[in-house]
Amino acid sequence: xxxxxSQNSLFLGIDLGGTNVKAGVVDASGRAHSHxxxxxxxxxxxxxxxxxIEKAGRLALEEAGISSDALRAVGLGSPGTMDLxxxxxxxxxxxxxxxxxxxxxxxxxxxxxxxxxxNDANAAAFGEYWVGAGAGDRVRSMVMFTLxxxxxxxxxxxxxxxxxxxxxxxxxxxxxxxxxxxxxxxPCGHRGHLEAYASATSLVKRAVEGLASGxxxxxxxxxxxxxxxxxxxxEAARAxxxxxSRLMEETAFYLAVGAVSVMNVIDPDMILFGxxxxxxxxxxxxxxxxxxxxxxxxxxxxxxxxxFASLGNDAGFIGAAGWAKSVFDALDRGETIARYSMP
Amino acid sequence: xxxxxSQNSLFLGIDLGGTNVKAGVVDASGRAHSHxxxxxxxxxxxxxxxxxIEKAGRLALEEAGISSDALRAVGLGSPGTMDLxxxxxxxxxxxxxxxxxxxxxxxxxxxxxxxxxxNDANAAAFGEYWVGAGAGDRVRSMVMFTLxxxxxxxxxxxxxxxxxxxxxxxxxxxxxxxxxxxxxxxPCGHRGHLEAYASATSLVKRAVEGLASGxxxxxxxxxxxxxxxxxxxxEAARAxxxxxSRLMEETAFYLAVGAVSVMNVIDPDMILFGxxxxxxxxxxxxxxxxxxxxxxxxxxxxxxxxxFASLGNDAGFIGAAGWAKSVFDALDRGETIARYSMP
Numbered sequence: 001x002x003x004x005x006s007q008n009s010l011f012l013g014i015d016l017g018g019t020n021v022k023a024g025v026v027d028a029s030g031r032a033h034s035h036x037x038x039x040x041x042x043x044x045x046x047x048x049x050x051x052x053i054e055k056a057g058r059l060a061l062e063e064a065g066i067s068s069d070a071l072r073a074v075g076l077g078s079p080g081t082m083d084l085x086x087x088x089x090x091x092x093x094x095x096x097x098x099x100x101x102x103x104x105x106x107x108x109x110x111x112x113x114x115x116x117x118x119n120d121a122n123a124a125a126f127g128e129y130w131v132g133a134g135a136g137d138r139v140r141s142m143v144m145f146t147l148x149x150x151x152x153x154x155x156x157x158x159x160x161x162x163x164x165x166x167x168x169x170x171x172x173x174x175x176x177x178x179x180x181x182x183x184x185x186x187p188c189g190h191r192g193h194l195e196a197y198a199s200a201t202s203l204v205k206r207a208v209e210g211l212a213s214g215x216x217x218x219x220x221x222x223x224x225x226x227x228x229x230x231x232x233x234x235e236a237a238r239a240x241x242x243x244x245s246r247l248m249e250e251t252a253f254y255l256a257v258g259a260v261s262v263m264n265v266i267d268p269d270m271i272l273f274g275x276x277x278x279x280x281x282x283x284x285x286x287x288x289x290x291x292x293x294x295x296x297x298x299x300x301x302x303x304x305x306x307x308f309a310s311l312g313n314d315a316g317f318i319g320a321a322g323w324a325k326s327v328f329d330a331l332d333r334g335e336t337i338a339r340y341s342m343p
Numbered sequence: 344x345x346x347x348x349s350q351n352s353l354f355l356g357i358d359l360g361g362t363n364v365k366a367g368v369v370d371a372s373g374r375a376h377s378h379x380x381x382x383x384x385x386x387x388x389x390x391x392x393x394x395x396i397e398k399a400g401r402l403a404l405e406e407a408g409i410s411s412d413a414l415r416a417v418g419l420g421s422p423g424t425m426d427l428x429x430x431x432x433x434x435x436x437x438x439x440x441x442x443x444x445x446x447x448x449x450x451x452x453x454x455x456x457x458x459x460x461x462n463d464a465n466a467a468a469f470g471e472y473w474v475g476a477g478a479g480d481r482v483r484s485m486v487m488f489t490l491x492x493x494x495x496x497x498x499x500x501x502x503x504x505x506x507x508x509x510x511x512x513x514x515x516x517x518x519x520x521x522x523x524x525x526x527x528x529x530p531c532g533h534r535g536h537l538e539a540y541a542s543a544t545s546l547v548k549r550a551v552e553g554l555a556s557g558x559x560x561x562x563x564x565x566x567x568x569x570x571x572x573x574x575x576x577x578e579a580a581r582a583x584x585x586x587x588s589r590l591m592e593e594t595a596f597y598l599a600v601g602a603v604s605v606m607n608v609i610d611p612d613m614i615l616f617g618x619x620x621x622x623x624x625x626x627x628x629x630x631x632x633x634x635x636x637x638x639x640x641x642x643x644x645x646x647x648x649x650x651f652a653s654l655g656n657d658a659g660f661i662g663a664a665g666w667a668k669s670v671f672d673a674l675d676r677g678e679t680i681a682r683y684s685m686p
Contacts, residue, residue: 081642141508155608157505158680164610165484166642174607176638179520179600190638257522264517265498265608267507295519295533299424299509337501 008072010064012057012113013321015120016049016078018042018094022313023056025064025071026321030131032314034063046089046098054110073340074115075324076107077123077316084167087117087341108341116324116340120316121146122161122170124274124309125154126326127319132311134270141268144309145172145255147277150187151195155266160337161323173199175261177254194258198251200230200277207233207247217243234280248280249287256291259306263292267300274309351415353407355400355456356664358463359392359421361385361437365656366399368407368414369664373474375657377406389432389441397453416683417458418667419450420466420659427510430460430684451684459667459683463659464489465504465513467617467652468497469669470662475654477613484611487652488515488598490620493530494538498609503680504666516542518604520597537601541594543573543620550576550590560586577623591623592630599634602649606635610643617652 009028014021021040025033036059041048053076061068079094087104089095108115118126125144128134134142140159146152153172155162162169173195174188183192184202196202207219207228218241222228236244259271273288285308293301311318323338330337352371357364364383368376379402384391396419404411422437430447432438451458461469468487471477477485483502489495496515498505505512516538517531526535527545539545550562550571561584565571579587602614616631628651636644654661666681673680 153608157500158503160501162500162609164643165612166610166646168606168640168643169608169610171607171610171640174640175518175604176520176600176607177522179597188640254522257519261518261604262608263511264514264519265496265512265605266505267509267512267514269508297511297514297517297531300507300511303509 008070010066010071011321011324012060012071012074012111013317013319013324014053014057014074014076015123015316015320016040016053016076017120018079021053021056022317023060024314024317024321025060025066026318028325030135030318030322032318033066034060035314036060036063042095042098046095046101046103049095049098050103050106050110053107057111068111068113071113073324073328074107074111074113075123075320075322076104076115076117077120077320078103078117079120080167082117082119082167084117084119084163085339087339104341108343112343114328114340114342116327116338118161118320118323119163119167119170121152122154122163123319123323124152124315125156125170125272125319126161126323127311127315128272128274128309129156130322131318132315133272133307133309139269141266142270142272143172143259143262143266143268144272144274145259147198147200147255147273147275149199149201151199151258152275155262155268157266157268159326163338172258172262175258177257177261194254197254198258203230203233203247203251203277204228206250207244210243210247215243217241219244230277231279234277234284238281238283248284252284252287253291255288256295259288259292260295263296263300263304268304270305270307272307272309274315278308351413353409353414354664354667355403355414355417355454356660356662356667357396357400357417357419358466358659358663359383359396359419360463361422364396364399365660366403367657367660367664368403368409369661371668373478373661373665375661377403378657379403379406385438385441389438389444389446392438392441393446393449393453396450400454411454411456414456416667416671417450417454417456418466418663418665419447419458419460420463420663421446421460422463423510425460425462425510427460427462427506428682430682447684451686455686457671457683457685459670459681461504461663461666462506462510462513464495465497465506466662466666467495467658468499468513468615468662469504469666470654470658471615471617471652472499473665474661475658476615476650476652482612484609485613485615486515486602486605486609486611487615487617488602490541490543490598490616490618492542492544494542494601495618498605498611500609500611502669506681515601515605518601520600520604537597540597541601546573546576546590546594546620547571549593550587553586553590558586560584562587573620574622577620577627581624581626591627595627595630596634598631599638602631602635603638606639606643606647611647613648613650615650615652617658621651
C-alpha cells in the first residue's frame with residue numbers, strides 16, 4: 001500500500017460522547033495538532049451519528065492541514081457496551097438505539113483508514129498514562145477513575161489497557177464496596193458498587209437525602225432554586241458548610257475504598273482521578289490520599305502516587321490516538337494486542 | 344556459557360511454605376519429572392531454611408535423574424511479603440524472622456542457576472493457568488482465589504502474572520467487600536476484606552459465633568471435641584445440617600462478591616478457586632457460580648468460566664517453574680518481564 005504506511009507517525013483520535021464528538025490529529029509524541037468538536041446528534045440514530053463522527057475526523061485533518069494519506073490509523077473511543085473483538089457497539093446506554101452497530105468497520109470504510117476501537121474511559125486513562133499525569137518513565141501501571149455522571153475506570157498494566165476478555169475490563173466504578181442487600185443501588189442495576197456512592201450523581205443524591213432528613217445547610221437554597229450540583233456541593237464545602245463538607249469527606253472515603261480494592265489487585269504506580277468532580281480541588285484530593293494511605297498495605301500506601309488527571313476533556317481523543325499508536329507499534333513488532341478494522 | 348543455555352528446556356520449580364518445601368523438575372510442556380518434599384524448619388531461621396530449600400532442589404534433580412547442567416533456570420514461589428525487584432523477602436508472616444533476606448541471590452548462588460522469585464499464590468495461579476484448570480487455548484486471562492488459612496490471589500493477564508509495582512499485586516483476598524467500620528477485621532489489620540469473610544479460618548470463626556449465639560447444629564459436638572474445621576463444616580452441610588449449610592452458602596456468596604469485584608476490573612476468561620476448601624465439592628462451586636452470575640455484568644456473567652483448580656498442592660512448584668520458563672522465554676525475545684538472580 002502506498003498510503004498509511006508504518007512510516008506515518010500521525011494518528012487521528014476521536015472521542016465519541018452522547019453529546020459531542022471530539023477529534024484531533026495527534027503525533028507520535030502525543031501532541032495534538034488540531035482539536036475540534038461537533039455535535040453527535042445521537043438521538044438521530046447511528047447513521048447520522050456516524051456521519052458526524054466522520055465530519056469531526058475530517059475537520060480535525062483540515063485544521064491540522066494534512067490529508068488522510070499522512071495518517072497511520074484512527075483511534076475511536078466510545079461509551080459502552082461494546083465488543084472490542086468485532087468492533088460492534090452492543091447496547092450503549094449513552095447512545096440509545098445504536099444497538100449492534102458495527103461502528104469500527106463502518107468508520108474505517110468512511111475514512112479509508114485502519115481503525116481501532118476502545119472504551120472511552122479506557123482511552124482517557126491511556127491518554128493520561130501516555131502524555132498526561134502518568135507521563136514519565138516512572139509510571140508503568142496506572143488506575144484511573146473518571147468521576148462524572150458515573151464512575152468510569154481505566155487500568156493500564158505493562159503499557160496495555162486491561163480491556164478484558166469480554167470488553168468489560170477496567171470497570172473500576174463497579175467494584176463492590178458493600179455486599180449487604182441494603183447497599184445503594186447502582187445505575188447498572190447491581191447494589192453496592194462504588195459508582196452508587198461516589199459519582200457526581202450519587203453525591204447530589206446523598207445531599208438530597210440529607211436535606212430531606214433535616215440537615216441544615218446552605219445547600220437547601222440551592223436545592224430550592226434547582227441549582228444543587230456536585231460542583232455546588234464542593235463549593236459549599238470549600239466555603240465551610242458543615243453538611244457539604246461531610247458529603248465531600250464521605251465521597252473521598254468511598255473513592256479511597258474503591259481505589260484500595262483495585263490497588264490490592266493491580267498494585268499500580270499511580271491512581272488517578274479525573275472528570276468533572278476534580279474541580280473540588282486539592283483539599284478533596286488530600287482527603288482521598290489520607291484514606292488511601294490509611295486503608296492500603298504499607299508499601300503501596302506509601303509509594304503509590306495518588307493524583308488528579310491533567311488532560312481534562314482532551315484525554316479521550318488523545319488517548320484513543322495513543323492506543324491506536326500502541327496497537328500498530330505492536331503490530332510492527334509482530335504482536336497483536338488488539339483487533340482493528342481495515343478500510 | 345556452556346551450561347544452562349537457552350537450549351535447555353527443563354526447569355526446577357520450588358514451592359516454599361511455612362511447613363514444607365516442595366520441589367520438582369518440570370519440562371517445557373509442564374510435566375513434572377520429579378516431586379519431592381522436605382521440612383522447611385522455618386523456625387530455625389533463614390540459614391537453615393535456605394539449606395532445606397537447596398536440599399529439596401537437589402533431591403528433585405536426583406529423583407528426575409538429571410544434573411543441574413540440564414536446567415535452564417529455577418523458579419521459587421514464596422509466601423510474602425517480598426520485593427520482587429531485588430529478590431528479598433521482607434517480613435513474611437509465615438516465615439517469622441526471615442526478615443530482609445536476599446533469598447533469590449542466595450539460592451541462585453547455592454544452586455548455581457539463574458533464579459526467579461514469585462509470590463506463592465501467584466505461582467500457583469500461573470501453574471493452573473499453564474497446565475491446570477486454565478490450560479487450553481481459550482484461556483488467556485485468569486483470576487485465582489486460593490482458599491485456605493487466608494484467601495490468596497493470583498491474576499494472569501495476557502500470559503503475565505500481575506505482580507504489581509510494589510510486589511503487592513493480585514492480592515484478591517484483600518478486596519474490600521464491606522466499607523463499614525463494623526466490617527470484620529482481616530488478619531492483615533484492615534476491615535472488610537474478602538479474606539475476613541471467606542477463608543477457612545473465618546468460616547470456622549463464623550461457625551463459633553453462631554454456635555455461641557444459640558444456633559442448634561451438629562457442629563456443637565465437633566466444637567466441644569475440638570474438631571471444628573472448615574472441612575467438618577462442609578461435611579455437615581453436605582449431610583444436611585441447616586446451620587452448616589447456611590455457613591457454606593454465605594461463604595459462596597462472599598466469594599462471589601469478591602470474584603465479581605475482581606471480574607469488573609480484569610474481566611478474565613476464567614475465575615478459579617483452589618486450596619483446601621474446595622474439598623466442599625461441586626455443590627459449593629455451584630453456589631459460587633449462582634451468585635457470580637447474579638452479581639456480574641450479563642456478558643461476563645454468562646461467559647466467564649468459574650471452576651475449581653485441578654493441580655492441588657503441585658500448582659505451586661509447577662507454576663514457579665512455568666513462570667521461570669516465561670521469564671526466560673521472554674528474555675529470548677529480548678523482553679524483560681521480571682527480574683532474576685544469576686549465580
